[in-house]
Every structure is written in C-alpha cells, then in structure tokens.
Amino acid sequence: MAGGKETPRQKMVGMMYLVLTALLALNVSKSILDAFVAIEENIQKANETEFFRGNEKMSELKEVATDMSVPDRAKKAKRLTEIVEKIDKITAERIKEIDDLKINILTTCGEDLDATGEEAIMVRKYDPKTPLRPARMNLSHVQAMDKYDEPMHIVIGEDIKNPTGEGIKLWNNYNKYRNELCELIAKYPGGEGQKDFFFKAPNINKYKDQKDLGKQIDDAIAKSNVNQDDKEAIKKIYSSLTKEERSEVHGVKDVHWIGKTFDHSPVVAAIASLSSLQKEILAARADAVSLIRLRVGGGEYSFNKIMALAYGPELANNGDEIEVQVLMAAYDSDKQPTVTLNGTKIEEVRDGKGFVKTKASGANEMTLQGEITIRNKSGIPKTLPWEKTIKIMKPMGTVSLPELNVLYRGYPNKVEAVASGYDQTLLSGDGGVSVSKSGTGWIASPGKVKTCKLTVSGKSSITNKTVSLGSFEFRVSNLPNPELYFGSAQSGDKASRAETKLFAKYPPEIPLNATFKIVSWELVIPGNPGAPPKGPGDRLNGSAAALLKQAKPGTAITFFTEVVGPDNVKRKKTGAFTI
Numbered sequence: 001m002a003g004g005k006e007t008p009r010q011k012m013v014g015m016m017y018l019v020l021t022a023l024l025a026l027n028v029s030k031s032i033l034d035a036f037v038a039i040e041e042n043i044q045k046a047n048e049t050e051f052f053r054g055n056e057k058m059s060e061l062k063e064v065a066t067d068m069s070v071p072d073r074a075k076k077a078k079r080l081t082e083i084v085e086k087i088d089k090i091t092a093e094r095i096k097e098i099d100d101l102k103i104n105i106l107t108t109c110g111e112d113l114d115a116t117g118e119e120a121i122m123v124r125k126y127d128p129k130t131p132l133r134p135a136r137m138n139l140s141h142v143q144a145m146d147k148y149d150e151p152m153h154i155v156i157g158e159d160i161k162n163p164t165g166e167g168i169k170l171w172n173n174y175n176k177y178r179n180e181l182c183e184l185i186a187k188y189p190g191g192e193g194q195k196d197f198f199f200k201a202p203n204i205n206k207y208k209d210q211k212d213l214g215k216q217i218d219d220a221i222a223k224s225n226v227n228q229d230d231k232e233a234i235k236k237i238y239s240s241l242t243k244e245e246r247s248e249v250h251g252v253k254d255v256h257w258i259g260k261t262f263d264h265s266p267v268v269a270a271i272a273s274l275s276s277l278q279k280e281i282l283a284a285r286a287d288a289v290s291l292i293r294l295r296v297g298g299g300e301y302s303f304n305k306i307m308a309l310a311y312g313p314e315l316a317n318n319g320d321e322i323e324v325q326v327l328m329a330a331y332d333s334d335k336q337p338t339v340t341l342n343g344t345k346i347e348e349v350r351d352g353k354g355f356v357k358t359k360a361s362g363a364n365e366m367t368l369q370g371e372i373t374i375r376n377k378s379g380i381p382k383t384l385p386w387e388k389t390i391k392i393m394k395p396m397g398t399v400s401l402p403e404l405n406v407l408y409r410g411y412p413n414k415v416e417a418v419a420s421g422y423d424q425t426l427l428s429g430d431g432g433v434s435v436s437k438s439g440t441g442w443i444a445s446p447g448k449v450k451t452c453k454l455t456v457s458g459k460s461s462i463t464n465k466t467v468s469l470g471s472f473e474f475r476v477s478n479l480p481n482p483e484l485y486f487g488s489a490q491s492g493d494k495a496s497r498a499e500t501k502l503f504a505k506y507p508p509e510i511p512l513n514a515t516f517k518i519v520s521w522e523l524v525i526p527g528n529p530g531a532p533p534k535g536p537g538d539r540l541n542g543s544a545a546a547l548l549k550q551a552k553p554g555t556a557i558t559f560f561t562e563v564v565g566p567d568n569v570k571r572k573k574t575g576a577f578t579i
Contacts, residue, residue: 033145033268040139040272047279051133054286057293058084064296077296080188084289087184091285092131094177098274099126099135101155101166108150109267111142132285134278139268151262151270160252160259167258174277175203178241178284182234185288186226188295199224199234205245213239233291233380237284291380307331307351332374341370365391365423391423391461405474407433407452410567411514413444419458419469426457426466432476446476479567482516483507484559484575491575497548500540504563504573514566522560525551548579555579 061084065077106113106121113122124136139145157164163171179201186199202220207213217235226234249255249263261273307329331337331352339346339354348355360366368390373383407413415435419425427442429435432449435442446452453473459466483506484491487499490507504516518538525532525547533544540548551557556578563571 033266036266036268036272037139037142037145040137040268040275043272043275043279044134044136047134047275047282050279050282050286054132054282054289057286057289058088061289061293061296073296080292080295083184083188084292087181087285087288088132090177090180091281094173094281095132095134095278096126097170097173098278101170102135102137102271102274104166105151105154105267105270106142108154109142109144109147111144115141132282134275134282137271139271142267145268146266148264148266148270151265151267155262155270156259160249160255160263161246163256163258167262168256170277171256171258174241174281175205177281178238179203181241181284181288182238185237185291186224186230186234190225190227195225197225197227197230199226201238204238204242207242207244210239213242229382230291232382233287236380237287240287241280241284287380294376335375338373339370340372341368343370346370360390365389405472407444407446407474407476408479408512408567409446409448409476410565410569411479411512412566413446414438414441415444415454416441417454417456419456422458422467423461424459426459428455428457429453430455433474444474446474449476451475478569479512479514479565480506480510481571481573482514482563482565484561484563484573486559486575486577489577491577493577495577495579497551497579499548500545502538502540502559502561502575504561516563516565519562519564519570523547524558524560525555551579553579 058081061077061081065074065081067077068074103113111121115121119141121137121139121141122135123138126135127133153165155163155165155167155170157167182201183199186197188197190196199221200223202216204213204216204220207216214235217238221231221234243257245257246254247257247260249260255263262270265273308326329352336349337352337354339349339356341356341358346354346356348357354372356368356370358368366389368388370386371383372386373381375381415427417425417427427435429444429452431452432447433452433454434445434447435454436445444454451473453471455468455471457466457468482504485503485505486495487501487503489495489499502518502521504518506512506514520534520536521538521540522532522534523540523544528547533541533547535541535544548557556576559575559577561573561575563573565571
C-alpha cells in the first residue's frame with residue numbers, strides 16, 4: 001500500500017488484509033500460549049507421580065527399619081533411611097527455590113495469587129509440612145500470559161550469554177544438587193575386606209552428544225570406587241540432571257542455558273520450564289531412593305517364569321568325550337531383556353532370551369559380541385556384555401587327479417588342505433619337503449628329491465587332540481621352460497616391427513604363477529651384413545630397433561636369450577617371429 005497510485009477501493013482492500021493478518025497472528029499467539037498452559041498442567045501431574053513414587057520407596061525402607069525380626073537388616077535400613085533423609089532435605093530446598101521463583105515472576109507481572117475459587121491461580125500453595133511437593137497452579141487463569149520482559153529481567157538479567165539474575169543462582173544450585181545427590185547415593189561402607197564405596201562427582205556441562213556425556217560420566221565413575229551394581233543408576237541420575245551450559249542459538253554463540261531457555265519466554269512458558277526442572281529433580285530423587293531401597297530386603301529383580309537350559313560344545317567328533325552343563329534359568333515375562341549384536345538391537349526377544357541370527361563366516365571361527373540389558377523392579381537398567389565363539393567348518397567335496405600330483409622345485413607351491421570334522425587343520429611334509437603357513441593355506445617347498453609326502457591332520461580345540469587323516473604322495477619336478485614372447489606375439493607368430501620388449505612367461509595352458517627374467521638377448525636377421533645386435537635385459541637397443549624397421553615385411557627373425565626363473569635356473573630360450 002506504500003508505493004504507486006491506488007484507488008480508494010484498493011486502499012480499503014489492502015487495509016482489510018492487514019487487519020486480517022494481525023487477527024490471524026493474535027490467534028496463533030493465543031494457541032501457542034494455550035499449549036504452554038496444557039504442557040504445564042501435564043508436567044504438574046507428572047510431578048505428583050514422581051513425588052509419590054519416591055515417598056512409596058521411602059515408606060518401604062522405613063518399614064524394614066522398624067521390623068526387628070531381622071535386627072541386622074533393620075539396622076542397615078535405619079542407616080539407609082538417614083541417607084534418604086539427607087536426600088529429601090536437599091531436594092526440598094530446590095523444590096521451594098523454584099516455587100519461590102515462579103511466585104516472584106507471577107507477582108511481578110501483576111497476577112493475583114491470593115484469589116480463591118474458580119479463578120484462583122494457586123490451587124495449592126507450597127506447604128512446609130510436605131516440602132517435597134511443589135505448589136499446584138492453574139495457569140489458565142493468568143491474565144498476562146504473553147508477558148516476557150518480566151521473566152527475562154528476573155531470571156536472566158541483561159545478557160543471555162552471562163545471566164546475572166535469579167537464573168544463575170538456580171543454575172548453580174541445580175548442578176550442585178546433581179553432584180550432592182550422586183555422591184550421597186554412592187557413599188556407603190564396602191563391607192568386610194572391601195574399601196568404602198564413593199563417587200566424586202565431576203562438573204560436566206560441556207559435551208558433544210549423549211554418547212560423549214556418557215563417556216565422561218564413565219570416566220568419573222572409573223576414577224572413584226562405585227559399587228558395580230550402582231554404576232548404571234548413578235550414570236542415569238547424573239545424566240538426567242545434566243544440561244549443556246553453552247550453545248549456539250539463532251547464530252549467536254556461547255548462549256548460556258538460562259539465556260536460551262528463558263529469552264523472550266512468555267510467563268506461562270517460563271513457569272512450564274521451571275516446573276520441568278522440578279520434575280527432573282523429583283524423578284532423580286525417586287530413582288535415588290529406589291536404588292537405596294534395593295540394598296535391603298527383597299530381590300532387585302522379579303522373575304515369574306523358569307526354564308531348563310543345557311550348554312555344551314558346538315563341535316565334536318565320533319569318540320570325543322563331551323561335557324554338557326544343565327541349569328535352570330528364571331526370567332520375567334513382563335520385562336523382556338534388550339539384546340544387541342555389535343551395537344545393533346536384536347528384534348526377536350522372547351522367553352527371556354534374544355535370538356541372534358547371522359551368517360557363519362571366517363576361516364576357522366567367528367566371535368559374536370554384544371550386550372544384554374534387563375531392568376530391575378525400579379526400572380534401572382543392568383547391562384552386561386556377552387560373547388560367543390563359534391567354530392567354523394567348511395562344507396566341501398574333493399576331486400583329486402593323482403597323475404597331476406606334482407610339486408615344483410624352487411617354486412612356492414600353494415597347497416590347501418581341510419580336515420573335515422575338526423575345527424583346526426594341520427599340514428606337514430616329509431621326504432624332503434618343507435611346509436609353511438600362508439594365509440588360509442600353505443606353501444610347500446620340495447628339495448632335490450624325486451617324490452615326497454604331505455600329511456593332513458585334524459585338531460579339536462575342545463579336546464586338544466590331533467589325529468592324522470592321511471598322507472598324499474607327490475612327484476617333484478623342475479619348473480617347465482617358459483615360452484618367449486616379442487611384445488604380445490608368442491614364438492612362431494607374427495610380431496610388430498615397432499615392438500621393443502621381450503617377455504619369458506608361461507602360456508595360458510600352464511597355470512603356474514612364476515615370473516621369469518630375461519638376462520640377455522641376441523637378434524639374428526637374415527641378410528644383415530654386420531654382427532648380430534645383442535644386449536642385456538629385456539629391451540632392444542637402438543641398433544636392433546633400426547634393423548627391424550629396415551627389414552622387409554614377412555622377414556623371419558630369431559631371438560637367442562638367456563632366462564632365469566624363480567628357481568634361479570638359467571635357461572636358453574630361442575624364439576622365431578615373422579615381422
């Protein structure tokens with residue numbers, strides 16, 4: 001509407017669109033605010049659940065402490081009750097601190113917190129008699145839902161990178177609570193002959209991702225003396241109360257978590273964020289009390305089904321002595337385990353077992369590795385590694401050609417052998433032949449003999465027994481002579497007069513991978529009046545190349561060469577070609 005000439009009707013239409021856009025924006029804003037109110041209501045309900053969950057475990061612990069039928073157990077429960085009371089004390093301080101901050105924000109925004117009846121914001125005020133239970137609010141009655149200056153000023157101050165308001169105090173106390181809570185639940189006597197357990201909580205608020213956070217927590221646990229059964233629970237509680245202190249927000253770097261969370265946050269959103277912190281604190285407290293409760297009386301894990309299991313060797317031969325272990329296993333059909341293979345979750349889990357399906361591979365054996373996780377009655381995961389080694393046998397049939405049982409002197413004869421029915425194959429030689437392992441096969445090197453034998457044996461890694469399965473006789477011969485090639489042409493064929501290189505090698509019908517070196521050559525061309533050109537190596541010199549170019553098409557030429565193979569035997573080879 002700002003440029004060009006418009007008719008009064010066009011101006012009126014443009015104004016109507018502007019008003020419509022503003023009304024739509026107002027409706028969207030109201031929908032967002034209503035969503036925050038609903039979120040806050042759900043969080044408060046969750047807070048009630050966590051509050052009662054922790055109290056239930058505390059009541060169970062106190063009940064054990066007053067049951068004198070087992071004095072030692074009661075004494076231990078009383079000592080643990082004292083630890084829980086310390087946990088409840090620091091938890092109550094954080095709950096009240098956050099409730100006070102909520103009230104400060106609402107009061108500063110001009111809300112009437114003393115109102116009663118259907119319009120009351122404060123449904124239930126904070127009660128010192130139940131210090132762990134947050135105040136109950138109904139944010140739908142807040143008049144200034146969309147105000148954000150007041151929450152920002154109270155919680156952040158002036159700088160989102162360096163908050164100075166009530167928020168930085170909240171941040172420091174939140175992290176202090178995390179450390180104190182984890183140290184309290186980890187610290188207790190180690191028992192006879194053991195060192196006392198403890199956990200020195202680090203100050204972790206910088207990490208790349210959850211995996212990196214987990215590693216940092218594991219490192220801190222490793223530096224302390226934490227009970228093996230407590231490690232996963234402490235890791236879970238610590239990580240649930242850990243937030244990344246600084247991050248990038250809309251292109252602005254090093255924004256503090258307080259600044260990121262409460263910057264331009266309307267009142268109802270700020271209150272919801274604070275209630276969420278209370279939920280995290282109450283959930284951590286409930287997990288901590290559950291862990292402590294498990295240290296006295298009652299089993300940590302529940303079982304409602306049993307089954308018979310038998311374990312034995314996966315490989316045995318006729319006549320071998322074997323041992324089978326039989327046991328009874330118990331599992332909870334309502335809490336099936338989580339099983340992984342090399343970090344990948346296995347989908348088929350039933351009857352308390354994970355069914356790992358994969359293809360057998362490898363030369364002699366394959367090792368499968370992974371983890372299995374079950375949860376105790378409080379939902380705390382317990383993860384243990386598992387490993388299974390499987391012997392791999394190669395199914396195969398054998399066809400032999402006795403007339404072609406030949407080993408060549410001075411040549412690395414490749415030999416493969418299989419001892420069927422055994423997980424290990426051994427190969428040995430006698431009668432003037434040495435055998436050495438090479439990859440999945442062997443290299444046989446015969447000496448100056450006419451015949452020799454190779455013996456195949458099988459060995460069982462289970463019984464550690466070795467059995468000879470047969471000896472096989474081989475004739476021993478020198479390597480066959482190679483053929484001479486001029487370029488790509490074999491002796492007797494037509495060659496290009498532009499070629500300059502000679503080769504000595506086996507033709508395709510000799511399947512040996514032997515390399516021959518041409519030591520020297522001499523070229524004879526009919527009608528050449530001078531001395532035949534000659535030289536070392538496999539390449540022609542300039543005079544030989546010039547003679548070839550001068551020769552008439554169809555001229556027959558002959559090369560006389562000296563060749564050395566892998567057996568170091570010098571051979572005289574002649575090759576005739578037509579150019």
